[in-house]
Amino acid sequence: MKPVTSSLKIRRSVKAKRLRLAVKPGLIELVIPCETGEAQAMAFLDKHRAWAEGKLLELNDRASRIPxxxxxxxxxxxxxxxxxxxxxxxxxxxxxxxxxxxxxxxxxxxxxxxxxxxxxxxxxFYAWVRRWLRTHVALLAERYALRTSLRPREIRIKRMKTRWGSCGPSNDININWLLALAPESVLEYVVVHELCHIAERNHSPAFWSLLARHLPNYAEERRWLKTHGTELMARFHL
Ligand SMILES: [Zn+2]
Incomplete structure (x- = not known):
């Protein structure tokens, strides 16, 4: 076990209303409001230190369990x-x-x-990709909406363990963040696939023919996901 004190950071804050310990990967941060005295802050730290150290180890442990x-x-x-x-x-x-x-x-x-x-x-990296992808998918969806009149209510970029996308009952579309790492055509396939679910809720023949109308070569992109998808999910599991 590493000495945790080495990763303690003390910060005075004008905005903070109360003493607080924040635990982030590799770091415990003690936030002290400006009007709080040193002795009170140290007493607070003593009282909550064990909790924070446990939390920190838990975070480190979680990181090390995922190869x-x-x-x-x-x-x-x-x-x-x-x-x-x-x-x-x-x-x-x-x-x-x-x-x-x-x-x-x-x-x-x-x-x-x-x-x-x-x-x-x-x-x-995930946070950056997520922001980038949100804008990118919104533009993509807008382009298809003009042709198909299929409009999602909202687009969300998410971490998804087993799926590439989903379309909820209120036409909210979720897209797996890992699609930013896949070829553009594969991302486009998933976006159009989910857009088509706005009109056809299941994978009926009507769904596939609607998809084929908007994206004639979709089988190729589907095959890419079948071949490389698992590897991508395993490599960036978080
Ligand atoms: Zn589907």
Whole structure:
């Protein structure tokens, strides 16, 4: 067991209304409102320290149980829109977590994350992809809505363990975030597939013929998911 005190950060806050301990991967943060005295803050820390340390170990333990998460930050490349591009991680003291994706995936991390480095990097990547994909899928759906008159009420990008997409009873469409890593045509297939569920709720012949009308070559994209989908889900399980 690592000494937890090394990952304690103390922060004075103008906004904080009360003393609080926040546990994040690799870090316990004690937030002290400006008007609270040192002695009171230390008493609070003593009282809740065991709880926070337990929580921190739990977070670290969770990260280490998932093999794919452990190896994320040490991958040389990542799939992005159907092709492998370099993953470049920069670690420096006090660096803010930051992600950008272009010809490579750049992730900036603060130094000293220890065992939680992989999970922090993967979560940061996930958050970035999710934002990007929300905009991207909205544009895609809008383009098809013009042709098909099928409009979702809302589009959500989610972590989904077994599915690529779903369409709820109120026409809310959920899209698996991992589709940003698949070829564009595969993402498009899933979006159109879910849009077609607005008109046809099940996988009846009427559904497939509607889909074929809007996306004649969908069988190819379906096959891609059958062949590569499991691997993608296993690699980025979080
Ligand atoms: Zn379906």
């Amino acid at each position: 794919s998460v452990r190896s994320f930050a040490s991958s040389a490349t990542l799939p992005w829109r159907g092709r492998e591009i370099p993953l470049l991680i920069r670690e420096e003291q006090g660096l803010k977590i930051r992600v950008s994706v272009g010809e490579a995936v750049h992730i900036a991390l603060p130094q000293g994350l220890g065992d939680s480095r992989d999970e922090v990097a993967l979560r940061a």
